[in-house]
Amino acid sequence: MRLTDLLGAEVIDQEGRSAGRVHDVRLVQDGPPVGGFGASLRVAGLIVGARGIGARLGYQRRHVKGPWLVRVLAGWLFHDGRYVEWDRVQTVQPDRILISVPVRDLSQPEALESG
Amino acid sequence: MRRSTAVVGVLLLLGGCTGPVRSVNVYESKAGRTAEVAASAVQTALLAVEAADGGKAHGRYLTQVLVEAEEDATSAQGTFDAIQPPDRRADALRVRLDGLLGEATENLAELRIAARRGHLAELPELARPLPEVAEQLASFAEAHG
Amino acid sequence: MKRFVAVALGILTAIGGFVDIGDIVANAETGARFGMSLAWVVVVGVIGICLFAEMAGRVATVSGRAVFDLVRERLGARVALVNLGASFFITFLTLAAEIGGVALAIELATSVNYLLWVPIVAFLVWLVVWRVKFDVMENVFGLAGLALVVAAVALWRLGPDWGGLLHGATHPAVPQGESHPTWWFFAIALLGAAMTPYEVFFFSSGAVEEGWSRADLITNRLNVYLGFPLGGLLSLTLMAGATLFLEPRGIQPGHLSQVALPTLLVLGKLGLAVLLVGFFAATFGAALETGLSCGYSIAQYFGFQWGKFVRPADAPRFHLITLVSITAGAGLVLTTVDPITVTEYSIVLSAAALPLTYFPILVVANDPDYMGDKVNSWFTNALGSLYLVLLLVVAVATIPLMILTKAGS
Amino acid sequence: MAGRVLDAGLHLLDRQLVDRDGRLAGKVDDLELTFPDGGGPPRVTAILVGPAALGRRLGGRLGAWVEAVANRLGDGEDRRPARVSFAVVKRIGSAVELSAPKAELETDRLEAWTRDHVIGHLPGASDAPD
Numbered sequence: 177m178r179l180t181d182l183l184g185a186e187v188i189d190q191e192g193r194s195a196g197r198v199h200d201v202r203l204v205q206d207g208p209p210v211g212g213f214g215a216s217l218r219v220a221g222l223i224v225g226a227r228g229i230g231a232r233l234g235y236q237r238r239h240v241k242g243p244w245l246v247r248v249l250a251g252w253l254f255h256d257g258r259y260v261e262w263d264r265v266q267t268v269q270p271d272r273i274l275i276s277v278p279v280r281d282l283s284q285p286e287a288l289e290s291g
Numbered sequence: 292m293r294r295s296t297a298v299v300g301v302l303l304l305l306g307g308c309t310g311p312v313r314s315v316n317v318y319e320s321k322a323g324r325t326a327e328v329a330a331s332a333v334q335t336a337l338l339a340v341e342a343a344d345g346g347k348a349h350g351r352y353l354t355q356v357l358v359e360a361e362e363d364a365t366s367a368q369g370t371f372d373a374i375q376p377p378d379r380r381a382d383a384l385r386v387r388l389d390g391l392l393g394e395a396t397e398n399l400a401e402l403r404i405a406a407r408r409g410h411l412a413e414l415p416e417l418a419r420p421l422p423e424v425a426e427q428l429a430s431f432a433e434a435h436g
Numbered sequence: 437m438k439r440f441v442a443v444a445l446g447i448l449t450a451i452g453g454f455v456d457i458g459d460i461v462a463n464a465e466t467g468a469r470f471g472m473s474l475a476w477v478v479v480v481g482v483i484g485i486c487l488f489a490e491m492a493g494r495v496a497t498v499s500g501r502a503v504f505d506l507v508r509e510r511l512g513a514r515v516a517l518v519n520l521g522a523s524f525f526i527t528f529l530t531l532a533a534e535i536g537g538v539a540l541a542i543e544l545a546t547s548v549n550y551l552l553w554v555p556i557v558a559f560l561v562w563l564v565v566w567r568v569k570f571d572v573m574e575n576v577f578g579l580a581g582l583a584l585v586v587a588a589v590a591l592w593r594l595g596p597d598w599g600g601l602l603h604g605a606t607h608p609a610v611p612q613g614e615s616h617p618t619w620w621f622f623a624i625a626l627l628g629a630a631m632t633p634y635e636v637f638f639f640s641s642g643a644v645e646e647g648w649s650r651a652d653l654i655t656n657r658l659n660v661y662l663g664f665p666l667g668g669l670l671s672l673t674l675m676a677g678a679t680l681f682l683e684p685r686g687i688q689p690g691h692l693s694q695v696a697l698p699t700l701l702v703l704g705k706l707g708l709a710v711l712l713v714g715f716f717a718a719t720f721g722a723a724l725e726t727g728l729s730c731g732y733s734i735a736q737y738f739g740f741q742w743g744k745f746v747r748p749a750d751a752p753r754f755h756l757i758t759l760v761s762i763t764a765g766a767g768l769v770l771t772t773v774d775p776i777t778v779t780e781y782s783i784v785l786s787a788a789a790l791p792l793t794y795f796p797i798l799v800v801a802n803d804p805d806y807m808g809d810k811v812n813s814w815f816t817n818a819l820g821s822l823y824l825v826l827l828l829v830v831a832v833a834t835i836p837l838m839i840l841t842k843a844g845s
Numbered sequence: 846m847a848g849r850v851l852d853a854g855l856h857l858l859d860r861q862l863v864d865r866d867g868r869l870a871g872k873v874d875d876l877e878l879t880f881p882d883g884g885g886p887p888r889v890t891a892i893l894v895g896p897a898a899l900g901r902r903l904g905g906r907l908g909a910w911v912e913a914v915a916n917r918l919g920d921g922e923d924r925r926p927a928r929v930s931f932a933v934v935k936r937i938g939s940a941v942e943l944s945a946p947k948a949e950l951e952t953d954r955l956e957a958w959t960r961d962h963v964i965g966h967l968p969g970a971s972d973a974p975d
Contacts, residue, residue: 177877177878177879177887178875178876178877178893178898178901179853179858179875179876179877179878179889180875180901180902181878182878183854184904192972195618199854200852200853201852201853201854201887201962202850202851202853203850203851203852203853203857204848204849204850204854205848205849205850205851206848207881207888208881208888209932210890210931210932211928211930211932211933211936211944212932212933212934212944213931213932213934213935215848216888216889216890217851217888217889217931218885218886218887218888218889218890219878219886219887219889220850220886223852233510234510234799234803234805234855234889235801235888236817237805239804240802240803240804240805241802241811242802242812242814242817243798243802243812243817243818243820243821243824244817244821245821245825246795246798246799246802246821246824249953262886263886265877288850288851288852322562323839324845327686327688328688329688331685331686331687331688334685334686334687335687335694335697336686337685338681338697338701339697340699341701342701344703345704346704347700347704347705348700348704348705348708349700349705349708351546351547352544352545352547352693352708353694354547355543355544355547356691356693359691359693359694362827363690366552378778381745425685429686432686436613447971475880489896498915500938500939500940501861501939503939505861508859508872509859509860512858512859513858513859513874513899513902513903514903514904516859516905517903566967566969567969567972569974570974614878714856735869737872738871738872738899739861739862739869739870739871739872739894740869740871741868741869741870741947741956742869744974745974746868746974747970747971747972747973747974748964748969748970748971748972749960749964749965749971750868750960752956752959752963752964752965752970753955753956753959754958755964755970756963756964805856807937821872
């Protein structure tokens with residue numbers, strides 16, 4: 177599987193409701209070690225939302241502040257971001273990901289502290 | 292070949308003037324613009340002559356300026372002449388402007404020929420009619436701009 | 437002492453490097469048509485390029501990442517590819533314009549038709565890109581570009597009505613007989629000439645080429661904050677020369693030779709010769725910068741090895757791109773399209789394309805993951821946001837104005 | 846121990862690859878995710894580089910075209926993008942630093958081709974920049 181197979185796919189719950197598309201994939205470095213990198217990166221969850229460009233600008237991280245104008249704009253472009261834990265993912269189909277948790281129960285993604 | 296052509300060319304292109312110009316007003320403004328370009332060329336030549344008179348410039352550079360001025364004026368005239376005048380009033384405009392353009396290009400050609408031969412001292416004498424031509428072109432442009 | 441020399445050299449090259457064929461054409465044309473009434477745009481453009489270049493230089497120095505590397509990181513592969521297409525096209529047009537400009541400058545000195553010089557110029561540009569060390573290249577052409585100061589000397593010797601020029605510059609108004617859209621169209625052209633995107637590609641890549649470290653940040657600021665404004669002043673003297681000599685006679689300059697007339701009339705043969713050296717150096721230097729920038733932008737998008745800090749054999753795709761771009765640029769000029777017209781289009785489109793690179797740089801300059809404690813100050817951000825809005829307005833207005841004014845004619 | 850958390854798109858994708866010697870070795874065009882044999886969430890096992898990977902990222906007609914051109918340029922059977930194992934990744938910062946030299950990576954193929962067939966033939970190609 178490639179990361180691209182996840183990015184952009186539509187996320188749908190069991191009631192057929194859409195949570196938007198995958199904008200990013202959260203990784204945690206706690207897998208079995210690989211080479212000189214140390215622990216490998218594990219897919220922890222999907223960041224999902226209706227609008228896309230905002231996520232890429234990086235303003236969801238707490239320590240990224242200015243400029244005010246762009247921050248507000250990015251916030252507006254990504255105001256409905258949601259987070260899906262990987263263990264809630266049931267199946268990955270081309271362009272479609274089915275999840276086991278209802279869309280309304282999804283919470284906002286946690287802001288990253290630092291890159 | 293150079294800018295004046297390009298400007299007039301773009302003007303024609305954007306005006307959608309591949310066929311006959313329907314409105315006499317459009318024709319008139321094109322005539323005005325052509326006069327403006329020609330006046331600019333004549334004035335440029337006059338500045339070059341001024342430099343020659345003061346012995347301030349090389350013959351080669353002066354020739355270059357004069358060649359370009361002549362090119363600008365002739366190509367503006369050529370582009371204008373290719374436009375079909377829409378009616379009688381336009382014909383009158385055309386005759387009047389063509390007369391001025393003819394005078395200008397003829398004079399500019401004489402300057403260019405003298406400069407090419409290295410007869411820089413003759414330039415001020417040859418350029419004597421040009422201020423008058425420039426004046427008339429400018430007022431034509433003013434009146435029909 | 438060595439440090440002082442380095443700083444002084446940087447400032448001087450920034451002055452000479454600021455002016456290129458776009459500045460020469462835009463300033464002469466606006467001066468001849470609108471007097472000093474658009475001088476304020478040069479000031480706005482110079483502040484903008486200072487802001488933009490300082491940020492890009494700082495980001496490149498601290499993170500080691502040049503502009504197009506970051507454009508892709510922030511905008512993603514798709515949007516950045518569209519951005520690359522637009523930016524590369526404009527840089528390429530500018531390259532062609534500069535090659536044409538060099539050939540025109542040589543034509544003025546030799547009376548041999550510029551088209552014959554184009555292949556030779558293109559070959560020399562490539563040869564310098566291929567062989568000459570980065571800092572030598574930058575210093576030689578930057579310093580030689582200072583010959584343009586002769587235009588300022590001419591203005592000084594003439595002793596014009598300074599008050600009148602200043603009054604024209606400080607009381608902007610659309611001259612009689614000119615329309616508002618045309619005036620604004622030329623304003624955009626002047627802005628595009630002062631803030632050309634390639635300057636920023638080149639500046640940030642240059643910081644990586646020269647291996648700048650945090651200790652060089654002060655040098656970066658001085659180069660930008662002193663060099664560019666003085667360069668802007670130099671281009672304003674060209675505008676003033678046109679205002680004094682060409683505007684009253686209704687001359688609309690379409691040739692480099694006409695731009696040189698004011699200096700010639702005041703200073704004579706020697707002044708002209710020095711000015712032509714300045715034209716040559718400024719356009720040749722800019723041809724190098726745009727040629728390299730063609731390579732920088734594509735290589736940085738795809739992550740190829742780029743730069744003159746490695747052997748050409750170690751950056752083969754980068755060198756292939758610059759070689760092809762220079763050849764194609766010369767080819768474009770050889771179609772006998774007027775280089776001055778190419779210049780006019782390149783600067784106007786440059787203005788329209790500015791947000792494409794300005795925006796990602798503004799965002800990254802605020803990202804502590806890249807910048808650590810060197811993120812933008814609140815003042816830079818306030819000014820930066822103001823320019824972001826301004827550049828967006830310009831980008832939206834450019835094409836409609838271009839159509840409405842028939843490209844300013 | 847909770848490991849470092851990062852977002853693939855924000856922190857990895859489209860970043861510059863830098864080899865052991867500081868040479869630029871392509872961009873992170875995509876990531877290879879592998880489900881472990883024993884089950885559980887997928888892990889990042891490799892960085893995918895080059896037009897064959899980029900084409901799919903771009904999507905649409907342009908992406909398909911890029912992928913097709915990449916396949917045509919590829920050596921016949923080998924129609925997959927260049928793969929850089931995560932085992933040679935040293936650090937993820939403003940660039941992704943690798944512990945191997947560029948020449949040992951698959952990403953070097955097109956670069957090497959350009960050098961061997963075009964640029965290397967020009968005089969002075971191998972002269973030091975100094």
